[in-house]
Amino acid sequence: MAYRRYSHAYIKEGDILTYFYKIIEKENQELPLTLEDIDKYIEYYTINKVQRNTLKEYLCCIRVYLRYAVEKGWCITDLDKALITPKVYSEENLPSFLPWNKVQKLLQTVKEQTGKSASRDYAYFMLLAMYGLRCSEVANLKISDIDWRKEQVYIKRAKNCQTTSVHHFYIM
Numbered sequence: 001m002a003y004r005r006y007s008h009a010y011i012k013e014g015d016i017l018t019y020f021y022k023i024i025e026k027e028n029q030e031l032p033l034t035l036e037d038i039d040k041y042i043e044y045y046t047i048n049k050v051q052r053n054t055l056k057e058y059l060c061c062i063r064v065y066l067r068y069a070v071e072k073g074w075c076i077t078d079l080d081k082a083l084i085t086p087k088v089y090s091e092e093n094l095p096s097f098l099p100w101n102k103v104q105k106l107l108q109t110v111k112e113q114t115g116k117s118a119s120r121d122y123a124y125f126m127l128l129a130m131y132g133l134r135c136s137e138v139a140n141l142k143i144s145d146i147d148w149r150k151e152q153v154y155i156k157r158a159k160n161c162q163t164t165s166v167h168h169f170y171i172m
Contacts, residue, residue: 016061016062017062020062025040032076033069033075033079038082052086059083062083063085066079066083103129106125106129107125127153136158
């Protein structure tokens with residue numbers, strides 16, 4: 001990574017190389033790398049069902065390393081060219097969703113329930129369905145996060161830990 005002038009923050013990806021050598025079961029990094037080693041590495045992640053975009057990232061790191069390894073004499077020339085990364089499509093990892101009619105049916109079913117937690121459960125489902133909140137965001141809500149006068153709910157986002165507000169909040 002330093003060879004390619006990556007920042008120190010990106011070099012933490014060096015763990016990929018540690019796992020590479022662990023997976024191909026070569027203790028000494030100066031033993032020559034072979035095409036069989038590369039196949040073994042790819043097979044490991046394929047068997048363990050690693051997503052293609054993750055595998056692509058790993059293989060790109062290994063490819064850079066192989067170029068460096070050629071200079072050091074640790075593998076044959078052009079071994080990096082034998083490394084083919086998987087094609088990753090821009091929208092392939094978009095989350096799936098329920099059709100709106102099924103969401104409405106689910107909300108109606110929850111709304112018709114009775115008991116102590118029926119109103120709370122309905123509020124949870126409404127927040128999930130109407131505002132696109134994550135389960136952890138809803139689960140972490142507190143009464144103090146609600147501004148009843150302004151009809152706003154303040155939500156600490158799970159991804160970036162920033163607080164955002166939902167305006168004109170209405171559940172019942």
